Amino acid sequence: MSEKLIGACIFGQSGGPTSVINASAYGAIRAALDAEEITKVYGAAHGIKGVLDDKLYVMDEEDPEELRLLLNTPSSELGSCRYKIADPDVDDTDYKRILEIFKKYNVRYFFYNGGNDSMDTCNKISKYMQKVGYECRVNGVPKTIDNDLFGTDHCPGFASAAKYIATSCMEINKDARVYDTGMVTIIEIMGRHAGWLAGSAALATEFGSGPDLIYLPETDFVMDDFLADVKRVYDETGKVLVAVSEGIHYADGSFVSEAKTSATDGFGHAQLGGLATMLAEVVKNHMGCKVRGVELSLLQRCGAHLASATDIQEAQAAGAQAVKAALEGITDKMVAFERSYDENGNYVCGMKLIPLSDVANYEKKVPLEWINETKNGVKKEFIDYVLPLIQGEPEIPRECSLPRYARLKKVLAK
Numbered sequence: 001m002s003e004k005l006i007g008a009c010i011f012g013q014s015g016g017p018t019s020v021i022n023a024s025a026y027g028a029i030r031a032a033l034d035a036e037e038i039t040k041v042y043g044a045a046h047g048i049k050g051v052l053d054d055k056l057y058v059m060d061e062e063d064p065e066e067l068r069l070l071l072n073t074p075s076s077e078l079g080s081c082r083y084k085i086a087d088p089d090v091d092d093t094d095y096k097r098i099l100e101i102f103k104k105y106n107v108r109y110f111f112y113n114g115g116n117d118s119m120d121t122c123n124k125i126s127k128y129m130q131k132v133g134y135e136c137r138v139n140g141v142p143k144t145i146d147n148d149l150f151g152t153d154h155c156p157g158f159a160s161a162a163k164y165i166a167t168s169c170m171e172i173n174k175d176a177r178v179y180d181t182g183m184v185t186i187i188e189i190m191g192r193h194a195g196w197l198a199g200s201a202a203l204a205t206e207f208g209s210g211p212d213l214i215y216l217p218e219t220d221f222v223m224d225d226f227l228a229d230v231k232r233v234y235d236e237t238g239k240v241l242v243a244v245s246e247g248i249h250y251a252d253g254s255f256v257s258e259a260k261t262s263a264t265d266g267f268g269h270a271q272l273g274g275l276a277t278m279l280a281e282v283v284k285n286h287m288g289c290k291v292r293g294v295e296l297s298l299l300q301r302c303g304a305h306l307a308s309a310t311d312i313q314e315a316q317a318a319g320a321q322a323v324k325a326a327l328e329g330i331t332d333k334m335v336a337f338e339r340s341y342d343e344n345g346n347y348v349c350g351m352k353l354i355p356l357s358d359v360a361n362y363e364k365k366v367p368l369e370w371i372n373e374t375k376n377g378v379k380k381e382f383i384d385y386v387l388p389l390i391q392g393e394p395e396i397p398r399e400c401s402l403p404r405y406a407r408l409k410k411v412l413a414k
Contacts, residue, residue, distance in 0.1 A: 007108025012044035018157030027319025115144035162200035309392025347388035
């Protein structure tokens with residue numbers, strides 16, 4: 001592979017949106033626009049589907065200031081998808097189409113921003129291009145609020161979601177304790193198999209106004225133990241705040257949520273929800289007290305008004321690093337974060353590159369040793385892990401006191 005490769009690039013976003021995925025987009029797009037080797041910069045409309053449909057935005061024609069506003073614009077501005085491409089040995093139809101589009105626009109660089117399944121897509125495309133002998137450098141940019149990507153200390157998007165969750169739990173806790181009557185409040189938080197988000201509710205407790213009980217999917221859920229925990233706290237204080245991960249499950253692996261069979265996403269994952277309402281009904285029937293179920297739902301994904309400045313900066317850096325590595329001849333990798341501390345004990349985030357094949361379809365879960373012995377909370381190690389990541393307040397551009405988000409022209413390539 002030659003060191004200097006001349007050609008266009010495509011950047012795509014995939015999977016669930018976050019508060020900072022557009023910061024990664026800006027980091028990658030800006031770096032690509034500034035690179036002399038990259039002749040044209042395209043943004044894929046709705047991820048890999050935009051490539052398959054030949055729907056690409058010409059990022060060179062965007063106003064630089066509007067691009068900069070991506071730093072504080074939540075969700076996936078280019079559009080996302082949940083599309084699973086087949087194993088090329090079983091069906092190579094999509095890959096032939098991708099190769100056709102790459103050749104049409106002379107695409108020699110491909111960057112894909114997403115989570116586990118997106119890294120699987122990135123890995124498959126990279127391997128196929130190598131197999132057919134088409135020189136294209138392919139690198140992944142991490143993204144997921146779930147924080148479950150293998151090989152990286154943490155993921156862009158997680159810290160801002162954690163900050164939103166902790167802040168919301170503090171506010172809900174204040175609301176739940178305003179009356180002198182007894183009440184149980186159950187907050188449902190995202191996280192199918194990994195409890196990083198639900199565990200982040202413990203930050204609220206650490207700072208004086210958070211859940212009494214927290215349940216993660218890393219351990220089996222026992223309904224009788226849960227009810228005993230709630231009753232114990234209720235008898236002691238008359239008020240109980242509970243945080244539960246949407247993916248908590250019984251010992252047989254079945255989700256506690258009644259909604260587990262309601263739908264699946266494009267990758268066959270169960271679409272969870274309704275857990276807080278279901279548990280509230282169980283508690284009400286068991287204890288006869290007032291119970292309220294709260295589902296943070298989509299709000300926790302894109303709460304950019306509570307974003308972590310650290311998260312934004314790291315997300316941007318990850319996008320830029322993917323491009324930098326590709327320009328240096330590196331391909332088939334995902335940008336990952338390494339944590340260290342300086343001589344004064346301050347958190348430092350470094351970056352490394354790991355093989356896409358190591359990342360694809362693996363999940364990183366909360367270490368069991370960070371969960372307390374009674375399986376209804378987390379230990380100090382968890383707090384120490386998350387706290388540095390949520391630091392800093394972004395300078396959010398505003399218009400008439402409302403957030404001013406990027407307004408891209410999205411000119412289609414011809």
